[in-house]
Amino acid sequence: MKYVDEFRDPRLIQRAADEIRTLAASDRQFRIMEVCGGHTHAIYRFGLDTLLPSNVELIHGPGCPVCVLPMGRLDAGLSLAADHGAIFTAFGDVMRVPGRGGTPLQHKARGTDVRMVYSPLDALEIARQEPKRHVVFFAIGFETTAPSTALTIRRAQDLDVRNFSVLSNHVTILPAIKAVLDSPDMRLDGFIGPGHVSTVIGSRPYEFIARYYRKPVVVTGFEPLDLLQGIAMLLRQMREGRVTVENQYARVVADDGNAAALRALDEVFELRTFFEWRGLGFISQSALKIRERYATWDAERRFNVPAIEVTDPVAAQCGEVLKGALKPHQCKLFGRECTPERPVGALMVSSEGACAAYFGRAARQGAAASLAAAGASR
Amino acid sequence: MTARTLESDARGGIPRTATFRDPQIEMAHGAGGKATRRLVETLIAPILLDRAAQLGDAAVIDVGRQVVAMTADAFVVQPLTFPGGSIGTLAVHGTVNDLAVSGAVPKALLVTFVLEAGLPGDILEAEVRAIAQAAQHAGVVIVGGDTKVVEHGKADGMYVTTAGIGIPDPRACLSASAVAPGDRILLSGPIGDHGVTVLLARGQVALDAELRSDTRSVWPLVNRMLAAAGAGVRWMRDPTRGGVATALNELAQDTGLAIALYEEDVPVREEVRGVSEILGLDPLHIANEGQFLAVVAPDYADVAVAALRATPGGEQAAIVGEMREQPTGTVIACSSYGTTRVIDMLVGDPLPRIC
Numbered sequence: 001m002k003y004v005d006e007f008r009d010p011r012l013i014q015r016a017a018d019e020i021r022t023l024a025a026s027d028r029q030f031r032i033m034e035v036c037g038g039h040t041h042a043i044y045r046f047g048l049d050t051l052l053p054s055n056v057e058l059i060h061g062p063g064c065p066v067c068v069l070p071m072g073r074l075d076a077g078l079s080l081a082a083d084h085g086a087i088f089t090a091f092g093d094v095m096r097v098p099g100r101g102g103t104p105l106q107h108k109a110r111g112t113d114v115r116m117v118y119s120p121l122d123a124l125e126i127a128r129q130e131p132k133r134h135v136v137f138f139a140i141g142f143e144t145t146a147p148s149t150a151l152t153i154r155r156a157q158d159l160d161v162r163n164f165s166v167l168s169n170h171v172t173i174l175p176a177i178k179a180v181l182d183s184p185d186m187r188l189d190g191f192i193g194p195g196h197v198s199t200v201i202g203s204r205p206y207e208f209i210a211r212y213y214r215k216p217v218v219v220t221g222f223e224p225l226d227l228l229q230g231i232a233m234l235l236r237q238m239r240e241g242r243v244t245v246e247n248q249y250a251r252v253v254a255d256d257g258n259a260a261a262l263r264a265l266d267e268v269f270e271l272r273t274f275f276e277w278r279g280l281g282f283i284s285q286s287a288l289k290i291r292e293r294y295a296t297w298d299a300e301r302r303f304n305v306p307a308i309e310v311t312d313p314v315a316a317q318c319g320e321v322l323k324g325a326l327k328p329h330q331c332k333l334f335g336r337e338c339t340p341e342r343p344v345g346a347l348m349v350s351s352e353g354a355c356a357a358y359f360g361r362a363a364r365q366g367a368a369a370s371l372a373a374a375g376a377s378r
Numbered sequence: 379m380t381a382r383t384l385e386s387d388a389r390g391g392i393p394r395t396a397t398f399r400d401p402q403i404e405m406a407h408g409a410g411g412k413a414t415r416r417l418v419e420t421l422i423a424p425i426l427l428d429r430a431a432q433l434g435d436a437a438v439i440d441v442g443r444q445v446v447a448m449t450a451d452a453f454v455v456q457p458l459t460f461p462g463g464s465i466g467t468l469a470v471h472g473t474v475n476d477l478a479v480s481g482a483v484p485k486a487l488l489v490t491f492v493l494e495a496g497l498p499g500d501i502l503e504a505e506v507r508a509i510a511q512a513a514q515h516a517g518v519v520i521v522g523g524d525t526k527v528v529e530h531g532k533a534d535g536m537y538v539t540t541a542g543i544g545i546p547d548p549r550a551c552l553s554a555s556a557v558a559p560g561d562r563i564l565l566s567g568p569i570g571d572h573g574v575t576v577l578l579a580r581g582q583v584a585l586d587a588e589l590r591s592d593t594r595s596v597w598p599l600v601n602r603m604l605a606a607a608g609a610g611v612r613w614m615r616d617p618t619r620g621g622v623a624t625a626l627n628e629l630a631q632d633t634g635l636a637i638a639l640y641e642e643d644v645p646v647r648e649e650v651r652g653v654s655e656i657l658g659l660d661p662l663h664i665a666n667e668g669q670f671l672a673v674v675a676p677d678y679a680d681v682a683v684a685a686l687r688a689t690p691g692g693e694q695a696a697i698v699g700e701m702r703e704q705p706t707g708t709v710i711a712c713s714s715y716g717t718t719r720v721i722d723m724l725v726g727d728p729l730p731r732i733c
Contacts, residue, residue: 004655010713010714010715013715014715014716017609017715021474027542043721044719046719047711047713047718047719048715048717049716050716050718051715051716051717095726096726104405105404105406106402108405109402109403109404109405112400117582117659118582118583119584122582224715233601243575275561340722340725341413341725341726342414351658359722
């Protein structure tokens with residue numbers, strides 16, 4: 001498979017791992033945060049953490065859209081289906097996120113009209129096919145998915161589809177990174193910059209991290225070789241005493257991002273004053289709401305969406321894990337009350353969430369040792 | 379799943395301690411993964427099955443002087459037809475394959491239809507003909523069945539169930555308790571074709587791929603493998619819902635052993651890999667309807683693979699892993715660049731109804 005196989009070549013991967021070991025050879029600890037949930041997923045999917053020396057530690061950041069979605073927003077979205085007879089549509093990722101009254105899938109099992117879509121355009125298409133029903137698209141994601149929501153709203157306007165609206169939970173990545181950097185428990189040495197978000201916003205917006213916080217950033221792709229190269233580039237900066245923003249993912253990410261996508265975002269969305277992030281609390285200027293001129297397609301304006309505040313279970317320590325202050329397995333609920341099948345916190349829901357990715361790791365570490373002893377590693 | 383009642387196994391048996399606490403039935407309970415296993419093991423089996431029964435693909439029972447294998451399967455796939463097959467062909471192959479991987483020669487089927495009022499007659503006729511043709515191909519006779527009709531809106535066109543009977547093949551001496559560390563894991567061919575084909579046939583994803591469901595009887599392959607290496611074959615399973623990952627996890631849990639899976643040796647077509655990459659699915663969790671996994675003693679493994687590869691439709695058969703002692707009950711994928719990861723059972727329901 002082009003653009004995939006060459007980045008999974010065992011020899012190149014070994015070479016990159018060797019380079020990391022050389023660069024990291026010292027008695028200090030390197031704490032690197034991968035901001036993006038896609039990276040967290042890839043690291044565990046390919047077992048890349050097992051290739052790193054013990055003094056290079058990866059910390060999973062807040063870039064998992066499902067993980068930072070506050071429970072109250074989901075309840076508000078589902079209430080549109082329950083109270084207004086709307087069809088609730090969302091990406092598959094949202095379907096297993098627990099709200100106060102259960103997950104969207106549990107609502108569906110009880111008869112609520114919940115439908116999984118692969119794109120917001122699919123939700124618009126449902127609205128066109130069922131003109132007597134109202135269709136709400138429950139939009140989540142960072143700058144990666146927000147442009148497709150923007151284009152869908154514009155298309156709804158062009159086609160004059162009025163039985164369709166969007167409940168926007170879109171968030172922006174930079175305030176989240178800033179919140180992590182400003183957190184008193186912050187002990188990070190560098191960032192693996194998000195690959196997909198950067199295809200839209202480019203690599204320049206991260207420059208404040210290097211300039212003001214003096215932490216290096218490398219925007220990185222998602223294949224095993226990408227990630228190892230990104231880590232090596234960070235370590236090289238630290239070794240050479242440089243602090244700058246570099247782009248490992250130049251085959252996809254341009255320094256200035258995607259102008260057309262940015263224009264669409266700006267035309268349809270504006271920044272909210274405040275938005276709640278699950279585990280991180282309220283962050284100012286961190287989320288996107290639909291502009292007045294598209295009010296017809298804004299579920300919040302049309303339905304007076306209730307502002308439901310739901311506190312997470314007291315014992316859940318999602319916030320500390322999200323900020324990198326706790327490792328997933330150090331949470332009191334991890335692996336007991338909270339498992340991928342019965343998640344309490346959202347970090348356990350998505351395969352991009354730190355806890356779900358971490359689940360089974362302990363077993364694997366034991367496994368790796370015994371397999372190596374048995375000569376099974378190939 | 380059905381019970382093997384003749385086999386007594388000190389390690390196995392159905393666990394009685396857990397109780398089913400899920401408040402309601404959800405789609406995940408039918409997806410073939412963890413929730414399905416919990417439903418069967420903690421609610422259905424404890425009430426209905428004998429305490430010594432083992433969960434497997436078919437029950438082996440003694441009727442008078444004859445030992446027979448019995449199984450049943452239900453089909454609710456949407457859409458009813460897709461490239462490479464339809465609900466009718468699946469209904470035959472699903473039951474035939476459950477018998478085949480239980481080491482039984484498939485002999486006869488009963489077919490039951492639940493039809494929705496409003497179903498066009500020609501669609502039903504096409505499915506009945508598909509069943510007849512698939513049965514003839516698979517060498518089984520249809521000996522009866524039942525028909526029910528429900529109101530419009532109460533079923534998606536049609537549901538089909540089949541029950542099958544087979545004769546245990548004397549060359550097969552399957553027993554999960556005989557599976558030992560060092561045994562090899564064989565896979566009959568490329569995985570994920572069925573699940574991805576059905577997903578694309580639903581038309582909800584704007585992707586095109588030249589793919590066909592792998593729905594077929596696996597008996598010709600099983601037959602050749604038993605002929606060549608029957609004494610070394612210890613366990614077989616067709617990895618349908620929940621995919622290879624779920625079938626291997628069940629094996630690991632049932633035997634109390636570990637499985638090292640050589641992920642890069644698992645055959646996966648480019649199209650299936652591509653669609654999986656784009657949609658974030660793992661081919662190991664995607665359903666198959668014409669493949670099987672086998673555990674074979676190390677001395678017999680090469681002969682067994684050679685026999686499969688020499689059989690039409692088995693050209694891509696491969697050794698994809700081996701049994702290990704530790705860590706018990708776990709499936710570990712090993713990559714060629716030295717990393718490992720735990721392969722879990724399917725959690726939830728990644729795909730719409732696929733069989």
